[in-house]
Amino acid sequence: MLVEAVGHTYRRGDGPVLNDVSFQVHPGEVLALIGRSGCGKSTLLHVLAGLARSTNGRVEIDGALVQGPSLRSVMMFQAPSLYPWMTVAQNAALGLRFSRRHAEIAARVPEVLRLVELEAYAGRNVQDLSGGQQQRVALARSLAPKPDLLLLDEPFSALDAFTRRSLQRDVRAIGAELGLTIVLVTHDIAEAVQMADRALFMTAHPGRIAADSEINLGDARDGASPEFRAEVARLNALYAEIAEVEAPSDPIHPIPLATKLKEASS
Ligand SMILES: Nc1ncnc2c1ncn2[C@@H]1O[C@H](COP(=O)(O)OP(=O)(O)OP(=O)(O)O)[C@@H](O)[C@H]1O
Ligand SMILES: [Mg+2]
Known part of the structure; x- marks a missing residue:
């Protein structure tokens, strides 16, 4: 999948929600999209699924332009929405x-x-x-x-930790078995480390990709192992760095105390 310079502005919104978002996902890869509430993750997922037309840029899957919903990609939401x-x-x-x-x-x-x-x-x-x-x-x-692409919009966030963990493992295993490409939206770094091969961090106003990092763990992902914890710590630090740069204009996530103290003393 090729995402090229995607930008999006809602008709009834204030300003662009996505700006110049570009990345590639390899077939069979599991990609996590991480970013705070409102940064445009769901909007981007809708664009990838062909459920929304972006105002700029293009999305291609296997060389074909995404122009509408397709049976080759399927989206799962937080609520199961069953009959x-x-x-x-x-x-x-x-x-x-x-x-x-x-x-x-x-x-x-x-x-x-x-x-x-x-x-x-x-x-x-x-x-x-x-x-x-x-x-x-x-x-x-x-x-x-039999889709090729599975798009997951925080599908486990309403579940208890134990159930969530078993679904995270199973979805990764099922995806590998079926050769699925997966894009997973999450707020949870441990979830990204449990499931993904790579993490993209997004910042808000407008939403764009601030960092792109491989998750260097094999298929045996044991949440208690030192390697797993080290990877969670590394991504947390990366996220904190991005969040700090972003913080001054964000009333919901106030400027970290350490930064305030530094500013106050200078
Ligand atoms: N239909 C719409 N019309 C106008 N603005 C919208 C619409 N849908 C979303 N937005 C705005 O676009 C921005 C991004 O929304 P989006 O749902 O993509 O964020 P998100 O990253 O998925 O957030 P969350 O983590 O809370 O689900 C928000 O500021 C939101 O208010
Ligand atoms: Mg969302």
Whole structure:
């Protein structure tokens, strides 16, 4: 995927939300987009998904210009948005049903339910499932049409830490198994380190890429290992550096005390 000089201004907004955003994502890569609330992460994800047209620049996937929504990319949100009156299997089949691929449902739905470890729940009503299980159903629904690109907008942020961790691991493993390219929006550095091969840090007003860093861990990511912790610490420090540069115009994230003291004494 090639993102080239993307800029975006909402018609009813005040000024540009994205400015000159450029980066590349390799096939099969997991990219984390990190940035504070309002910096334009969801806007960028909508542009990548073809759900919004950017006012400037272009997005290409495999050499083809993204001009609208495509079955090759699918987006997952914080809320699973399932149909409560349907079973797990029926919900998982929705993407295929909406794209009129009825013939694939019988074989594909059991496959994706196995991937998300819900095969035993196929006939259950989704209302009887936990939040984490519901998010797994949403994941199965996303995977059923065999997309190449999975766009995740903080999909685990409403879950408890334990459930979140297991989904983070599973999504990374499933993505690797299926050869998916994944772009994950998150506020959580540990989540980025758990899931991604690379992190892009965004700053706000207007949203742009401030740093791009590889996450140098293999596939065995143990949150308790020294390597993992070192990577979290390194990215936290990088983020703090960016946030400090950005801080003076930001009323929600006040200037760090150390900076104020330095200014006061000079
Ligand atoms: N439809 C819209 N019309 C006008 N302005 C909008 C619209 N959608 C978003 N914005 C503005 O664009 C900016 C970026 O919003 P966006 O939702 O992309 O941020 P975000 O990084 O995803 O934030 P969060 O982490 O809170 O989800 C915000 O200032 C927001 O108020
Ligand atoms: Mg958002």
